[in-house]
Amino acid sequence: MLSFEKVLSSWPMDSAQSQEFPVVFDLAEGKAVGIVHPGTAARQEGVVIAVGGPQYRVGSHRQFLLLARFLASRGTDVFRFDYSGMGDSEGPHVGFTNTFPQIRRAIDEFLARRPGLQGVTAWGLCDAASTIAAHCATDPRIKRVVLVNPWVRSDTSLARTRVKHYYLRRLLDKEFWQKVFSGKFRPGRSFKSLAGNVRLAASGESSGAGASLSDEMAAGLQQFEGEVLIVLCGADVTALEFEEVASGSPAWSAVLDKPNVTVRRLDNANHTFSRESWRRAVFEWTAHLVEVQ
Numbered sequence: 001m002l003s004f005e006k007v008l009s010s011w012p013m014d015s016a017q018s019q020e021f022p023v024v025f026d027l028a029e030g031k032a033v034g035i036v037h038p039g040t041a042a043r044q045e046g047v048v049i050a051v052g053g054p055q056y057r058v059g060s061h062r063q064f065l066l067l068a069r070f071l072a073s074r075g076t077d078v079f080r081f082d083y084s085g086m087g088d089s090e091g092p093h094v095g096f097t098n099t100f101p102q103i104r105r106a107i108d109e110f111l112a113r114r115p116g117l118q119g120v121t122a123w124g125l126c127d128a129a130s131t132i133a134a135h136c137a138t139d140p141r142i143k144r145v146v147l148v149n150p151w152v153r154s155d156t157s158l159a160r161t162r163v164k165h166y167y168l169r170r171l172l173d174k175e176f177w178q179k180v181f182s183g184k185f186r187p188g189r190s191f192k193s194l195a196g197n198v199r200l201a202a203s204g205e206s207s208g209a210g211a212s213l214s215d216e217m218a219a220g221l222q223q224f225e226g227e228v229l230i231v232l233c234g235a236d237v238t239a240l241e242f243e244e245v246a247s248g249s250p251a252w253s254a255v256l257d258k259p260n261v262t263v264r265r266l267d268n269a270n271h272t273f274s275r276e277s278w279r280r281a282v283f284e285w286t287a288h289l290v291e292v293q
Helices: 004-009 060-073 100-113 127-138 155-171 174-182 187-203 209-223 237-247 250-256 276-291
Strands: 021-027 030-037 045-050 078-081 119-125 142-148 227-233 261-266
Touching: 021 100, 030 060, 030 100, 045 060, 045 100, 045 127, 045 276, 060 078, 060 276, 078 100, 100 119, 100 127, 119 127, 119 276, 127 142, 127 209, 142 276, 209 250, 227 237, 227 276, 237 250, 250 261, 261 276
Parallel strands: 045 078, 045 119, 119 142, 142 227, 227 261
Antiparallel strands: 021 030, 030 078
16 A cells, blocks of 8 residues: 555656646545546536445546546546545455445545535446445435446345356357367256256345345435436346346336436446447446536
C-alpha cells in the first residue's frame, strides 16, 4: 500500500488529464484515497463509481478509469475511490455488505470538493451494484443509479443458472466435443457435478448471503424514486443468475415493471464487458442517463 504522500506527490499533473486530482478523506476504518474527475460542463449532478469485488479504483482493464474520463469529457464530474483495505486506502476490507457507509462518505467528500453539485448517480458493478440497490433509497443525494451485473448469489440460484445455461452451452461447445473424442473428458466427475447441481436446483431451498440480499435489493429499489439503469451481460453467470432470481420473484417483477427502471442487455458480453464495443455501449448508456438532468 502506497503512502499518501507518495500518492499525492507522484500525481502526473502535466498529463493530458491534468484536471484530475487525488483526495484523501476519512473513513471509520482509516484514511481513504479517491480521484476527482472534473467535468467540462456545469451539471447539477455527478457520478460516484463504487468498485465491484475486492479490487481497486482503476478496475479490470482500467474500466473505472476509462468510464470516469469518458463521462468527464462529456461534461459530468466523477469520483472514484478505494474502499478501506483496498488500493491506497487504509484499514481492513469490510466486505461488500458493509460498504455503503463508505459509499456515503465518498459522496460527502465528492460534494464537498465539487460544491456546485446537488446530487449524484451511484454507479456500481457486481456486489457494488447490490449494495447500492439495497441502500440507495436511504440517501436523498442519490438521484439515479446504474447497476451492472448485480450480485444475488445463493447456492440454489447458482445451481439453477448452471443447469439452465452452462451445461447446455457445454453440449454446443466445440472444445467440449474435442475433449470427448480425444479421451480427455472425465464423465464421472462431470456427471457428479451435474447431478449435484440438478439436485440443488430442484430443492427450492435458497441458502447463502444472496438469498436475503436479493430481497433487500428489491425492497430498496421499490422505495427508490430516481431513474434506475440495470445492465446485464449475456455471457456472465452473475447476470444470468440475477435474471433467474428476478424471473421467479414477485418483488423483482414489481421493481422491473416500475416506469423509472430500464434494463439493457449486452449479448455475449462478459462480466467486465472487456471488449471496446461492449465498454462503449455501457459508457454511452450511462452518459445518456446522467446527462438528462
